[in-house]
Amino acid sequence: MADEDLLAERFQAHRPRLRAVAYRMLGSLSESDDALQETWLRVSRAETDEVRDFQAWLTTIVGRVCLTMLRSRQQRREDSLEIHIPDPVVCAEDDTNPETAALTADSVGLAMMIVLETLAPAERFAFVLHDMFAVPFEDIAEDLEKLPAAVRQLASRARRRVEGRAPVPDPDLAVQRTAVDAFFAAARNGDFEALVAVLHPDVVLRADGGVLRAGQSVMLSGAQTVASQAQLARTLAPYVQRVLINGTPGAFVVKDGQPISLMSFDVVAGKVVSIQVILDPERLDEVARLLAA
Structure with missing residues (x-):
């Protein structure tokens, strides 16, 4: 050689x-x-x-x-x-x-x-x-x-x-996934109290819309505020695909073949302490290609 x-x-x-x-x-x-x-x-x-x-x-x-x-x-x-x-x-x-x-x-x-x-x-x-x-x-x-x-x-x-x-997620992936599944179940059912219950009081949500959806780039904090925002997306809950994002449980939302969002969660002591949402169409299309490969 x-x-x-x-x-x-x-x-x-x-x-x-x-x-x-x-x-x-x-x-x-x-x-x-x-x-x-x-x-x-x-x-x-x-x-x-x-x-x-x-x-x-x-x-x-x-x-x-x-x-x-x-x-x-x-x-x-x-x-x-x-x-x-x-x-x-x-x-x-x-x-x-x-x-x-x-x-x-x-x-x-x-x-x-x-x-x-x-x-x-x-x-x-x-x-x-x-x-x-x-x-x-x-x-x-x-x-x-x-x-x-x-x-x-x-x-x-x-x-x-x-x-x-930077939160340190629960070491047990099953505990993390249970909290994420509870989040989507509450959103799907429109259960505001259940949403608040699975969120840490100081939870932070960051949404990155990229250049094409810059107007959707926001940062929210507090369980009540984040739960209210999550309820608006209840119609998308049935289209959630379970994935791992950076080694932690996440969700890829795809409706009628069109990627809608990618959501990453950090779970500490059974509570969601932060949520990262990517709405950038270019990055979502890339994720779809990678998962389909």
Whole structure:
């Protein structure tokens, strides 16, 4: 086997982990694929004879690529006031694809991804690489051109923001699914009290309509408010398809072959604490294609 073929084979073996790093760094599946392509170009041109830990080396390279991409788009995101929900990782409940498993490991739900979007590029870089992928602070410091102590502070600041704002879902998937099923049963029956009962008092709902449905991008909070909004969609409840979204129970609503919405739920102690709704037609069509494949 030629050296380049062997290198490509080794790279492919680590692809699920590398795509997981890129996804947590960028929150975009298409940009993650772009990052992996750029990573491969750098790897294919590099001397690998003295690389002792191939996985760590690849993780460092894809991290650097993502950091550059984050910095280049930072100004655009800062100027945007629209609600943006990162790309979801959607699969059937019985999906066993290893790349999907890597992307959805450790309960990195959409609520967590939304919080990661609020971090500065250096904070996100330090937190994702160290806390999620166990990259030593010394290696991260070299990439950021900072002292390890300064990188520890970046990661600590990011950790505090994440822990304070990103819910940690119930570890039991069955408990999560029970709450989600109860939500849709109450919506289908028009049972306002049952809806309120399954929602946490401080539940937050975010809806991202994208460019084509920008007017539907909203953020609501409070069980009474969210329950009132949910009742408006009761006619869609019969068209719910059960899916997993970033490893947690979700729903893909399709009526007469037309995707209507994608809903992700975070359930803590049996209560729905956050709901993410994607209404963007382009992203919904992409989800439909992926599920049909």
